[in-house]
Amino acid sequence: MTLKSGVAHWGSLAKFFHWTVVLLLLVQGTLGLIMVNLPKKPNVIPLFTFHKSLGLTILLFAILRLLWRAFDRRPQEPASMPRSQVVGARIGHALLYTLLFAVPLSGWLFDSASSLRPLFWWNVVQIPSLTGGKDDAIKAFAENAHEWLFWSLFLVAAGHAAAALVHHFFNRDDVLRRMLPGRRTSVDRIG
Numbered sequence: 001m002t003l004k005s006g007v008a009h010w011g012s013l014a015k016f017f018h019w020t021v022v023l024l025l026l027v028q029g030t031l032g033l034i035m036v037n038l039p040k041k042p043n044v045i046p047l048f049t050f051h052k053s054l055g056l057t058i059l060l061f062a063i064l065r066l067l068w069r070a071f072d073r074r075p076q077e078p079a080s081m082p083r084s085q086v087v088g089a090r091i092g093h094a095l096l097y098t099l100l101f102a103v104p105l106s107g108w109l110f111d112s113a114s115s116l117r118p119l120f121w122w123n124v125v126q127i128p129s130l131t132g133g134k135d136d137a138i139k140a141f142a143e144n145a146h147e148w149l150f151w152s153l154f155l156v157a158a159g160h161a162a163a164a165l166v167h168h169f170f171n172r173d174d175v176l177r178r179m180l181p182g183r184r185t186s187v188d189r190i191g
């Protein structure tokens with residue numbers, strides 16, 4: 001297992017970022033959908049506080065992941081993949097990265113514009129307000145944006161996961177295998 005990615009495999013750090021973010025997003029999305037449907041009583045505040053800290057953690061992971069990607073290489077697509085599919089996959093990945101930033105940023109903007117109480121990351125680090133105080137117009141915009149951006153992320157990620165499964169079960173190439181934890185690709189085994 002190597003930290004850096006190669007021509008035909010993803011490195012362990014890229015895999016760690018990918019699967020940790022998938023897991024955190026599953027918890028975060030489920031929690032978000034549950035908490036907004038609970039009766040607005042004081043006992044739901046800790047859930048919102050947890051959601052905000054976890055959301056900021058996902059944003060931090062997105063930043064670290066892109067920073068690492070700037071130093072790392074990315075494996076080549078299989079030679080059998082048509083150009084149109086390569087371009088489609090690249091556009092999909094760019095969209096996923098954009099949404100990974102846009103979803104938590106819109107949540108942060110909503111929190112700032114609501115100006116209910118100071119925002120803390122895991123009760124320790126105080127996070128600055130993006131609006132400098134209450135702003136009802138931004139609040140309404142950000143609340144809508146947060147929900148729609150989340151559903152966009154959900155749809156693009158579902159399409160992305162389906163594409164990975166098509167690679168594995170129909171094209172029978174290494175695209176999924178080389179992203180799975182601890183696995184080596186057939187190219188690595190030969191090499």
Ligand code: HEM
Nearest residue numbers: 028029032033036052055056058103104107108111147150
């Ligand atoms: C990738 C990270 C995030 C995901 C996937 C996510 C997901 C969600 C979802 C699915 C909802 C329910 C939307 C609805 O049905 O109305 C929600 C609501 C909410 N989120 Fe996030 N969220 C993230 C990050 C954040 C961050 C960083 C903050 C604040 C710092 C935040 C603050 C909120 C708040 C305050 C609500 C309640 C909105 C309302 O009352 O209508 N979220 N989030």
Ligand code: HEM
Nearest residue numbers: 018022025069074093096097157160161164165175176179
């Ligand atoms: C919320 C869910 C997900 C997000 C946000 C996400 C995001 C991404 C991104 C941004 C990349 C591009 C990596 C890069 O070029 O730097 C990627 C690659 C990849 N993802 Fe996901 N992913 C998600 C879920 C999944 C799932 C469920 C699967 C498997 C079923 C999967 C399989 C893959 C594979 C195989 C690659 C490598 C593609 C290649 O080698 O060209 N992803 N993912």
